[in-house]
Amino acid sequence: MTARSTAREEILARMRQALDGAGAAPGSPRAYRRLLDAGTDITAMLIDRLVDYKANVHHGLAAIGAALGGAQRVVVPADLPADWRIGGAEFVPDTGLSTADLDGMDAVLTGCAAAVAVSGTIMLDTGAAQGRRAITLVPDHHVVVVRREQIVGHLAEALPMLDPTAPQTWISGPSATSDIELQRVEGVHGPRRLDVVLLDD
Amino acid sequence: MSAEPSFVPAASLIPADAPFPKAAKVALGMPQLRKNLAHATGTIRAKRAAVAGELDDWEALRDAAAAIKADVQHRLPELAVEFERNATAAGAHVHWARDAKEANEIAARLVREAGADDVVKVKSMATQEIELNEHFEAVGLKAYETDLAELIVQLAEDKPSHILVPAIHYNRTQIREIFDQKMGDAPAGLTDEPAALAEAARLHLRRRFLSAKVAVSGANFAVAETGSLVVVESEGNGRMCLTMPETLISIVGIEKLLPRFTDLEVFMQLLPRSSTGERMNPYTSVWTGSRGGDGPKDVHVILLDNGRTNVLADEVGRQALSCIRCSACLNVCPVYERTGGHAYGHVYPGPIGAILAPQLEPGRHDDLPYASSLCGACYEVCPVKINIPEVLVHLRQQGPHQAGEQAAMRAATAVMARPRLWRAALRGARLGSMPWRRKGFMRRLPWPGSRWTVSRDLPVPPKEDFRDWWKERGR
Amino acid sequence: MPRVALFITCVNDALFPAAPKAVVQILERLGYDVDFPEAQTCCGQMHANSGYKQDAATLASAFETVFGDYDAIVTPSGSCAAMARDQYPHLIGSDIGDHVYELSEFLIDVAGVEDVGARFPHTVTYHPTCHGTRALGLGDKPMRLLRAVEDIELVDLPAADQCCGFGGTFALKNSEVSSAMLADKCRNAAATGAEYLAAADNSCLTHIGGGISRLQHTAGAAERRGPRPIHYAEILASTA
Numbered sequence: 001m002t003a004r005s006t007a008r009e010e011i012l013a014r015m016r017q018a019l020d021g022a023g024a025a026p027g028s029p030r031a032y033r034r035l036l037d038a039g040t041d042i043t044a045m046l047i048d049r050l051v052d053y054k055a056n057v058h059h060g061l062a063a064i065g066a067a068l069g070g071a072q073r074v075v076v077p078a079d080l081p082a083d084w085r086i087g088g089a090e091f092v093p094d095t096g097l098s099t100a101d102l103d104g105m106d107a108v109l110t111g112c113a114a115a116v117a118v119s120g121t122i123m124l125d126t127g128a129a130q131g132r133r134a135i136t137l138v139p140d141h142h143v144v145v146v147r148r149e150q151i152v153g154h155l156a157e158a159l160p161m162l163d164p165t166a167p168q169t170w171i172s173g174p175s176a177t178s179d180i181e182l183q184r185v186e187g188v189h190g191p192r193r194l195d196v197v198l199l200d201d
Numbered sequence: 202m203s204a205e206p207s208f209v210p211a212a213s214l215i216p217a218d219a220p221f222p223k224a225a226k227v228a229l230g231m232p233q234l235r236k237n238l239a240h241a242t243g244t245i246r247a248k249r250a251a252v253a254g255e256l257d258d259w260e261a262l263r264d265a266a267a268a269i270k271a272d273v274q275h276r277l278p279e280l281a282v283e284f285e286r287n288a289t290a291a292g293a294h295v296h297w298a299r300d301a302k303e304a305n306e307i308a309a310r311l312v313r314e315a316g317a318d319d320v321v322k323v324k325s326m327a328t329q330e331i332e333l334n335e336h337f338e339a340v341g342l343k344a345y346e347t348d349l350a351e352l353i354v355q356l357a358e359d360k361p362s363h364i365l366v367p368a369i370h371y372n373r374t375q376i377r378e379i380f381d382q383k384m385g386d387a388p389a390g391l392t393d394e395p396a397a398l399a400e401a402a403r404l405h406l407r408r409r410f411l412s413a414k415v416a417v418s419g420a421n422f423a424v425a426e427t428g429s430l431v432v433v434e435s436e437g438n439g440r441m442c443l444t445m446p447e448t449l450i451s452i453v454g455i456e457k458l459l460p461r462f463t464d465l466e467v468f469m470q471l472l473p474r475s476s477t478g479e480r481m482n483p484y485t486s487v488w489t490g491s492r493g494g495d496g497p498k499d500v501h502v503i504l505l506d507n508g509r510t511n512v513l514a515d516e517v518g519r520q521a522l523s524c525i526r527c528s529a530c531l532n533v534c535p536v537y538e539r540t541g542g543h544a545y546g547h548v549y550p551g552p553i554g555a556i557l558a559p560q561l562e563p564g565r566h567d568d569l570p571y572a573s574s575l576c577g578a579c580y581e582v583c584p585v586k587i588n589i590p591e592v593l594v595h596l597r598q599q600g601p602h603q604a605g606e607q608a609a610m611r612a613a614t615a616v617m618a619r620p621r622l623w624r625a626a627l628r629g630a631r632l633g634s635m636p637w638r639r640k641g642f643m644r645r646l647p648w649p650g651s652r653w654t655v656s657r658d659l660p661v662p663p664k665e666d667f668r669d670w671w672k673e674r675g676r
Numbered sequence: 677m678p679r680v681a682l683f684i685t686c687v688n689d690a691l692f693p694a695a696p697k698a699v700v701q702i703l704e705r706l707g708y709d710v711d712f713p714e715a716q717t718c719c720g721q722m723h724a725n726s727g728y729k730q731d732a733a734t735l736a737s738a739f740e741t742v743f744g745d746y747d748a749i750v751t752p753s754g755s756c757a758a759m760a761r762d763q764y765p766h767l768i769g770s771d772i773g774d775h776v777y778e779l780s781e782f783l784i785d786v787a788g789v790e791d792v793g794a795r796f797p798h799t800v801t802y803h804p805t806c807h808g809t810r811a812l813g814l815g816d817k818p819m820r821l822l823r824a825v826e827d828i829e830l831v832d833l834p835a836a837d838q839c840c841g842f843g844g845t846f847a848l849k850n851s852e853v854s855s856a857m858l859a860d861k862c863r864n865a866a867a868t869g870a871e872y873l874a875a876a877d878n879s880c881l882t883h884i885g886g887g888i889s890r891l892q893h894t895a896g897a898a899e900r901r902g903p904r905p906i907h908y909a910e911i912l913a914s915t916a
């Protein structure tokens with residue numbers, strides 16, 4: 001037997017022995033919420049939570065240019081809708097750009113897979129208009145477009161919208177740390193600026 | 202000439218191998234340490250309470266989390282194999298490590314096979330537990346910590362003192378000094394503004410992130426149904442490590458398994474609110490094996506036992522394996538708040554450490570289950586409802602006892618189990634304490650009573666006790 | 677007339693007759709017939725929590741023998757009630773703990789009263805003891821009873837939910853940490869300016885009272901440096 005299979009078999013055997021006589025697994029009570037109260041204005045809540053964690057919020061397609069600020073070179077996923085490329089920046093489609101290329105970008109513009117109102121979380125799963133993970137990580141400024149139907153109230157509603165085996169990034173505000181005296185301060189290694197553009201439909 | 206550092210690595214002052222009471226005494230004598238801890242834990246307690254209070258189903262979430270984790274423990278062999286199968290199908294290489302040594306050796310071999318001699322690291326308790334950095338150092342490899350607090354601790358040549366914020370024992374002024382003196386490339390005129398310190402860390406690590414070949418991480422969750430791993434973080438150093446290098450090695454305790462992807466709907470509500478007091482942490486990464494053109498090509502997972510199956514074997518103690526390392530129990534613990542983490546002499550300090558360390562390493566850390574007043578504040582906040590006081594008492598009942606204490610307890614039982622002897626003992630105590638009656642209290646007792654009277658007076662038995670009074674009423 | 681048994685606890689038996697006396701007075705005022713089984717000694721909590729399971733089981737069985745026939749056992753101790761309720765089931769397989777009531781539980785949940793007809797014209801601050809609050813889940817029951825007392829002035833205790841550092845043998849084994857916790861509790865108690873510090877457990881009050889008494893001695897102060905410890909049952913019994 002190889003060392004690996006020995007270790008595997010031994011650990012599994014230890015587990016089985018430890019559980020000898022442990023009986024059946026207990027049931028899992030799931031009496032928690034999966035939805036917010038009917039009538040909750042989830043868009044308003046999403047905006048409130050985004051702003052609370054220092055993201056900037058904009059409305060409508062036309063606001064993309066403003067959201068990009070003064071960015072000159074903006075990397076975009078190759079499948080980004082053409083009508084999102086608004087403003088005077090140069091939009092560079094990601095066709096396998098090198099890390100150095102990405103490091104030279106001022107911003108990244110993408111869509112998302114879902115947005116969760118209750119926690120102000122934008123979810124990416126590298127699906128349509130999102131691109132690979134590196135493009136939303138290396139540039140210091142991330143502009144993300146959220147369509148109205150992508151907004152849900154609760155985390156439990158968002159998970160089924162994701163591709164569970166695709167690489168995912170859940171983003172709640174710009175990069176931050178609580179490591180100094182347990183106070184949250186924005187801005188470490190991830191994009192230090194997060195702008196969210198909400199589209200009505 | 203550089204200024205004398207005003208920070209001193211706390212771990213160098215607090216004896217790690219000393220019994221808890223002794224090490225705690227040293228920590229209690231460090232006023233700056235106590236101030237930093239009280240400030241930080243006070244801040245986070247209030248934040249946690251506020252965001253937990255926002256959810257009207259908090260208790261239902263805790264119940265669900267506890268039940269899911271209990272289910273995982275009951276089905277651990279099956280879920281581990283399911284995870285292995287799905288991760289492998291998605292292109293990951295799954296390894297198994299019985300102990301720290303085996304895990305370290307596998308990791309070091311993989312680093313060499315990738316043609317690297319250093320790695321960037323995401324903060325991970327499992328790698329601290331197995332002392333991966335020390336092992337790498339010994340075999341000529343170098344691990345660079347990238348989490349801000351870990352970086353601070355590594356630069357200061359200190360040891361972590363908290364499971365979430367390893368540098369919790371330093372304040373901003375001390376952190377500035379550490380950066381200034383140890384970082385090498387700290388910006389000139391660095392201030393102690395947290396934002397400036399974060400910026401310094403960004404600059405310091407940026408090049409390393411963009412050029413690293415290999416990263417080492419842990420995982421907060423491992424999803425059996427999909428073979429996915431989940432890392433929860435704030436700064437983006439995790440995303441950097443998980444995305445940029447070509448090789449990723451994740452060391453994952455077997456207790457981190459979850460049956461289903463949707464179980465995250467429970468844990469990802471509880472964890473951020475309990476740990477940093479946020480509704481959601483800034484970044485959560487989920488990955489499943491390797492995916493062409495996106496992220497590391499070589500993805501390895503080392504499933505780690507290292508004592509966990511010992512813990513699993515204890516019916517009462519196994520609930521410690523439910524821990525999601527949120528650190529809420531540390532932050533509310535009145536003992537931890539006053540001693541900090543180093544006094545516990547283990548990578549897992551505080552209430553969770555007091556029940557986990559002695560189970561992971563049986564026979565060592567027998568003093569830790571006593572490092573608690575059993576006040577129950579930990580159980581009250583634990584998002585997965587680990588009944589820490591129950592396990593503490595259980596472990597005390599398993600552990601060895603000091604002979605003198607055992608004799609005293611036996612004697613007390615013998616008296617208390619016999620009402621007549623008990624009444625006689627009460628009478629004896631009243632007679633014996635006659636000399637102090639006028640004063641009303643005792644101020645200086647011989648050992649072990651001196652352990653009490655060091656800071657507290659002890660009242661004297663009354664002249665007339667309840668039983669006298671009851672009799673006089675003629676019942 | 678409903679009958680209840682009184683479990684005074686070993687600590688009160690040895691040191692503090694006033695609290696159990698007060699319980700008798702309150703219950704009789706409400707029309708209960710109180711029994712004091714004289715063979716009672718100790719619930720076994722110190723043994724169990726110090727790691728002596730067998731000894732604790734011996735004492736738990738003795739408790740069950742003494743109190744087994746009563747429907748209601750009232751005790752002026754949150755931690756002893758919690759011991760019976762939480763630990764007896766797995767210690768000796770007994771559910772007698774379901775019949776053991778900490779005083780405020782009995783008064784509010786069984787007797788259904790909040791106003792027990794007391795008067796106490798003093799300033800009082802209340803320390804919610806850990807086992808009473810967390811293990812037993814007393815919530816604000818003792819406070820509700822105190823709020824109904826005539827002429828009492830209640831003052832909030834800063835950081836009230838923090839443990840005083842007693843913890844049974846913890847105070848001896850980890851004397852330094854315990855003392856540090858106690859010092860903060862005493863400082864907060866003194867800061868209230870209250871005349872009395874009330875609680876539902878005389879063991880914790882022994883600890884806090886012992887600390888305050890020592891502080892006063894160390895400071896060499898003529899006037900008191902903190903409130904006097906008092907079991908809240910004594911306040912409820914008072915009609916002064």
Ligand code: SF4
Nearest residue numbers: 524525527528530583
């Ligand atoms: S024991 Fe509970 S509170 Fe403590 S770190 Fe683990 S999950 Fe968090």
